[in-house]
Amino acid sequence: MDEFELIQKYFAGSSGPGVVTGIGDDGAVLQPRSGRELVAVVDTLVADTHFPAGTDPYDIAFRAVAVNLSDVAAMAATPRWMTLALTLPEARAEWLERFAAGMRAAATPYELVLVGGDTTSGETLVITVQIIADVPAGQAVTRAGARPGDQVYVSGHVGDAAGGLELIKAGSQEGHLAGRFLRPDARVVLGQALQGLATAAIDISDGLYADLGKLLAASGAGAVIELSDLPLSPALQQQFDADVCRRFALSGGDDYELCFTLPAASDVPDCGTRVTRIGEVVAGTGIECRLQGSLVDYRDSGYLHFQ
Amino acid sequence: MDEFELIQKYFAGSSGPGVVTGIGDDGAVLQPRSGRELVAVVDTLVADTHFPAGTDPYDIAFRAVAVNLSDVAAMAATPRWMTLALTLPEARAEWLERFAAGMRAAATPYELVLVGGDTTSGETLVITVQIIADVPAGQAVTRAGARPGDQVYVSGHVGDAAGGLELIKAGSQEGHLAGRFLRPDARVVLGQALQGLATAAIDISDGLYADLGKLLAASGAGAVIELSDLPLSPALQQQFDADVCRRFALSGGDDYELCFTLPAASDVPDCGTRVTRIGEVVAGTGIECRLQGSLVDYRDSGYLHFQ
Numbered sequence: 001m002d003e004f005e006l007i008q009k010y011f012a013g014s015s016g017p018g019v020v021t022g023i024g025d026d027g028a029v030l031q032p033r034s035g036r037e038l039v040a041v042v043d044t045l046v047a048d049t050h051f052p053a054g055t056d057p058y059d060i061a062f063r064a065v066a067v068n069l070s071d072v073a074a075m076a077a078t079p080r081w082m083t084l085a086l087t088l089p090e091a092r093a094e095w096l097e098r099f100a101a102g103m104r105a106a107a108t109p110y111e112l113v114l115v116g117g118d119t120t121s122g123e124t125l126v127i128t129v130q131i132i133a134d135v136p137a138g139q140a141v142t143r144a145g146a147r148p149g150d151q152v153y154v155s156g157h158v159g160d161a162a163g164g165l166e167l168i169k170a171g172s173q174e175g176h177l178a179g180r181f182l183r184p185d186a187r188v189v190l191g192q193a194l195q196g197l198a199t200a201a202i203d204i205s206d207g208l209y210a211d212l213g214k215l216l217a218a219s220g221a222g223a224v225i226e227l228s229d230l231p232l233s234p235a236l237q238q239q240f241d242a243d244v245c246r247r248f249a250l251s252g253g254d255d256y257e258l259c260f261t262l263p264a265a266s267d268v269p270d271c272g273t274r275v276t277r278i279g280e281v282v283a284g285t286g287i288e289c290r291l292q293g294s295l296v297d298y299r300d301s302g303y304l305h306f307q
Numbered sequence: 308m309d310e311f312e313l314i315q316k317y318f319a320g321s322s323g324p325g326v327v328t329g330i331g332d333d334g335a336v337l338q339p340r341s342g343r344e345l346v347a348v349v350d351t352l353v354a355d356t357h358f359p360a361g362t363d364p365y366d367i368a369f370r371a372v373a374v375n376l377s378d379v380a381a382m383a384a385t386p387r388w389m390t391l392a393l394t395l396p397e398a399r400a401e402w403l404e405r406f407a408a409g410m411r412a413a414a415t416p417y418e419l420v421l422v423g424g425d426t427t428s429g430e431t432l433v434i435t436v437q438i439i440a441d442v443p444a445g446q447a448v449t450r451a452g453a454r455p456g457d458q459v460y461v462s463g464h465v466g467d468a469a470g471g472l473e474l475i476k477a478g479s480q481e482g483h484l485a486g487r488f489l490r491p492d493a494r495v496v497l498g499q500a501l502q503g504l505a506t507a508a509i510d511i512s513d514g515l516y517a518d519l520g521k522l523l524a525a526s527g528a529g530a531v532i533e534l535s536d537l538p539l540s541p542a543l544q545q546q547f548d549a550d551v552c553r554r555f556a557l558s559g560g561d562d563y564e565l566c567f568t569l570p571a572a573s574d575v576p577d578c579g580t581r582v583t584r585i586g587e588v589v590a591g592t593g594i595e596c597r598l599q600g601s602l603v604d605y606r607d608s609g610y611l612h613f614q
Contacts, residue, residue, distance in 0.1 A: 020344060021449055024525070026381035026510060027348035027440070029447045032339045037327060040422060040439060041334035042390040046429035074333035083349040085392070085435040115347060118435070122353035128392040128425070128435040132347060133334070140336045142328055203333060218331070 010100040011084065016113035018080060028115035030081055036134040041071035047125035051182075052168060057095050059182040061102030064127040066184045067205065069110065070256040073191030074203040076141040077133035079110045084117040087126040091119070110188055139195040141260070146200040146219035150261040150281040155187050155273050157233035158208050159245055162252020167239070176235040184256035193269035194260055201260035207251040209298065212259050213287055219261075224288045225279030227296065250289075250298065317407040318391065323420035325387060335422035337388055343441040348378035354432035358489075359475060364402050366489040368409030371434040373491045374512065376417065377563040380498030381510040383448040384440035386417045391424040394433040398426070417495055446502040448567070453507040453526035457568040457588040462494050462580050464540035465515050466552055469559020474546070483542040491563035500576035501567055508567035514558040516605065519566050520594055526568075531595045532586030534603065557596075557605065 015022055020029035032038065045064050047053055065082070072079045084103070103114065112131065164181035172178060187203075194201055202215045208230075216223055230249045237245055261281055262268065268275050282288075289298040322329055328336035339345065352371050354360055372389070379386045391410070410421065419438065471488035479485060494510075501508055509522045515537075523530055537556045544552055568588055569575065575582050589595075596605040 021447065025449045025451075026378040026508075027346040027384065027447075029382070029442070029449075030345040030347060031444075032343075032345055034341070036339075038337040038339055038345075038439070039334040040337060040388065040390060042392050042423055042425050042437065044392045044394060044425045044427045044435070046394055046427050049428055071333040075336070077334065081347065083347060083437060085349055085351045085437075087351060087353055087431075087433050116349055118349050118351045120351045120353050120433075121356055122431050122433060124394075124429050124431045124433070126394050126427075126429060126431070126433045128351070130349065130390060130392075130437045132345070132439065135336070137338075140328065140334075142332045142336075144332070201333075 010096045011114055011117055017111060019113055019115055022115050023117065028081065030115065030132070033134055035137055037137050037140060039072060039075045039077035039133040039135055039140060040130065041068050041133070042128060042130040043067045043071060044126060044128040055182070057099040058102035060127065061099040062106045062183050064129045065103055065106035066186045066256060068129045068131045069106070069186035069188055070184065070203040070205070072131055072133040073187045074201045074258055075133070075135065076139060076191050076195045076198065076201065077135040078192060079112045079131050079133045079188065081115045081132045082107060082112050083130045084114060085128040086117065087120045087122040087124070089123055089125060136195065141194050141198045141201045143200050143202050143215045143218035146215060146221050146261040146281045148221055148281050148283045149264050150199050151264055151277050152212065152223050152225060152259070152261055152279040152281060153268065153275050153277050154208060154231060154259050155190055155257045155275050157231045157236065158204065158255050158257055159236050159249035159252050160233050161254035162248035163236045163239055165254065177239065181254055184254065186256055187258045187273055189271050190258055190269065190273040193271040197266060197269060198260040198262055201258055204255045204257045204259055205253055207253040208259060209250040209287060215259065216285070216287065222282045222284035222286050222288070223279050224282055224290060227289055227291045229276060229278045231274065231276040317403045318421055318424055324418060326420055326422055329422050330424065335388065337422065340441055342444055344444050344447060346379060346382045346384040346440040346442055346447060347437065348375050348440070349435060349437040350374045350378060351433060351435040362489070364406040365409035367434065368406040369413045369490050371436045372410055372413035373493045373563060375436045375438045376413070376493035376495055377491065377510040377512070379438055379440040380494045381508045381565055382440070382442065383446060383498050383502045383505065383508065384442040385499060386419045386438050386440045386495065388422045388439045389414060389419050390437045391421060392435040393424065394427045394429040394431070396430055396432060443502065448501050448505045448508045450507050450509050450522045450525035453522060453528050453568040453588045455528055455588050455590045456571050457506050458571055458584050459519065459530055459532060459566070459568055459586040459588060460575065460582050460584050461515060461538060461566045462497055462564040462582050464538050464543065465511065465562050465564055466543050466556035466559050467540050468561035469555035470543045470546055472561065484546065488561055491561065493563055494565045494580055496578050497565055497576065497580040500578040504573060504576060505567040505569055508565055511562045511564045511566055512560055514560040515566060516557040516594060522566065523592070523594065529589050529591035529593050529595070530586050531589055531597060534596055534598045536583060536585045538581065538583040
């Protein structure tokens with residue numbers, strides 16, 4: 001089967017809202033909605049760097065889409081169209097079927113349509129997904145708008161993905177925590193609810209501490225956070241002791257929750273996603289951590305490539 | 308240097324037309340032009356698959372952008388914004404500087420702005436570029452509109468890149484032919500001139516024979532082409548005998564010229580790019596090759612991954 005047939009077979013079905021010409025030409029032709037700006041995000045997953053070798057291709061694909069959806073959510077945008085660049089050591093039908101099924105599972109709830117792609121052969125499995133999203137003009141939420149007095153929030157539970165990765169490394173792909181690493185649930189609906197409300201937002205890919213640090217650096221501010229307010233899941237607390245849970249929550253990464261700031265007087269958006277206040281933006285730089293009010297020294301730089 | 312600093316240092320400067328928020332946030336915020344549709348293209352280059360290991364990073368980057376610009380040109384669109392996903396075995400400053408310079412050289416003539424990216428570590432060098440272009444609504448040229456009686460054209464010279472690759476493999480990166488492989492000149496201006504004029508277009512990446520074949524398959528038509536009309540460069544004809552030249556021209560790939568069809572009565576667009584009529588669209592399927600009028604049997608399937 002040649003490259004063209006391969007793409008046609010497993011990644012077909014590229015019709016959907018705003019798609020004039022989908023997969024199969026030199027480019028996709030897309031109809032933007034009036035009054036909207038575009039938001040473009042791109043993220044790459046590399047075998048052995050971003051997921052363990054031997055991960056189910058369904059989960060790899062689900063994750064490749066979800067991490068991009070998470071970036072879309074952090075911009076308060078609505079996902080619309082997706083492209084896939086897939087570099088593969090070999091093209092096996094069974095593997096591609098599972099991979100395509102995982103992509104569909106991640107994309108379908110958001111009417112996100114695959115409109116183009118490129119399949120190449122290479123020694124390492126590399127997946128790059130790009131999503132084009134849109135947002136009412138002027139309503140995108142960046143990292144740069146947090147001001148002293150704003151309250152710092154985080155969605156869902158943090159630390160689960162790091163706990164899950166520990167369990168996967170120890171040989172268990174089953175259970176709630178492993179699932180939170182393998183099939184992260186991007187906070188797209190919450191992200192849209194933050195339009196015109198949040199002053200800044202970021203998604204948690206490198207760890208809450210590192211990602212909140214980036215938000216604060218972009219905003220030119222600091223924050224004080226209370227570690228006992230970190231939303232830890234019962235599943236995490238059952239598997240690991242309190243110190244380890246906090247470390248996973250702050251530095252584990254891969255949670256794909258949103259960390260965002262709201263003006264002090266704002267109501268918290270009510271869209272069915274759990275949201276927890278964990279601190280406050282202050283003048284200055286960096287993050288001060290407190291545990292039940294007492295200052296604690298916490299050091300971390302999150303997950304970095306080439307460090 | 309961490310990933311964030313790396314991207315900031317070498318791929319900064321993401322302001323330009325329509326860029327509301329560029330590199331450095333979770334996504335780029337972009338302002339589409341009214342009355343236009345978007346065209347999204349994506350192409351991946353893998354070391355040792357798409358270019359010889361040890362190629363100057365300037366040329367790798369130039370080529371990664373040019374092959375995408377060529378897809379944009381084949382859709383008759385105007386390139387606007389670009390993202391880069393770069394998977395690297397190691398991050399060396401000198402390499403990245405050359406790579407960034409090559410990207411800029413390819414993008415700047417078209418006011419194409421890098422608005423986002425992701426840098427990851429992996430054993431194999433993999434470069435995925437995506438370009439978001441635009442085109443007046445309804446004016447994109449696809450592969451599907453060629454009709455019997457239309458004339459078949461090709462831009463520039465074909466076969467040079469294949470000849471250049473032969474010389475590079477033999478150890479010489481210098482000279483006109485090697486340059487045509489390493490730094491292809493995407494036909495962006497010609498592509499725009501085809502708006503509302505061409506009935507179908509495709510860019511030549513897999514070889515004229517294979518790519519014209521795809522155009523014809525999408526259009527539900529066949530073609531007769533005259534091999535003695537193939538535009539061969541003096542440099543190619545000086546290096547290789549006539550049969551080899553024709554084989555390179557038909558099957559060599561990597562030329563990144565445009566092959567397109569015009570109604571019989573149409574004027575050829577005059578935009579400073581050489582354009583040669585090589586045949587005619589006919590009813591039926593497939594490509595009939597003639598050499599000074601006599602039927603010749605030519606077989607080729609072009610360059611295919613996983614064949």
